[in-house]
Amino acid sequence: MRLVTFNVHHGTVGRRGPVDVERLGAVCAGFDADVLCLQEVDVGTYRARGADLAAEVGRATGMDHAFGASRWFPGGRYGNAVLVRGTIATAAVVALPRVPSWRVWQERRTALEVDAVLDDGPLRVIGAHLAVRRPVNEVQLRHLLERAGAGPRPTVVLGDLNRTLGSIEAAAAAAGLPAVAHPPTFPATSPSRTIDHVLLSSGLEAVAVEVRPTPMSDHAALLVDVQRRLR
Secondary structure (H helix, E strand, O other): OOEEEEOOHHHHEEEEOOOOOOHHHHHOOOOOOOEEEEEEEEEEOOOOOOOEEEHHHHHHHOOOOEEEEEEOOOEEEEEEEEEEEEEEEEEEEEEOOOOOOOOOOOOOOOOEEEEEOOOOOOEEEEEEOOOOOOOHHHHHHHHHHHHHOOOOOOEEEEEOOOHHHHHHHHHHOOOOOOOOOOOOEEOOOOOOOOEHHHEOOOEEEEEEEEEEEOOOOOEEEEEEEEOOOOO
């Protein structure tokens, strides 16, 4: 089972290039993913020329998809997408805390939680994009881990957490969702920061890891091959 997380920077070629929906779809199809979590996904916005990036990537990859809006953006919405090679049974947007809570003007960050059925069984997938500022994303990470660690279902958390591997390892392990070690993913041209992550619950084991530069976005994609441990 291949898990992929990719911040698509609203579908741009590189960091500052034009939006290219067809090319984004081709890049995502090339991952050959079973689970694909995307961040900074535009649906209907002017800057994406009205495209539904989640649906377009779904068509290009042949995967079932769900979109979760984090905020309004001129012309449409902006948020996270989860795609699976299988069926999405349910999907829910989880609002992450603002810090402090009264700062209602602070950009809303969210996670998209789906219950999926893949060929090899059920899987709970949580795709997330945390805030940039450390005091904010620290609280958001704690909230995310508390939610993700609850329950017996096999769970994966993927996304742009805007925190280095060293700053999440202890908290993730304590929540029963160890982080997969991997090379840097940002910026795409010469990665130096490990801010995109994959966390796995018990019963799931990473067997291969790849950071893949693409022509798209300001992030490289993180690919993690996982196997289910036999009970």
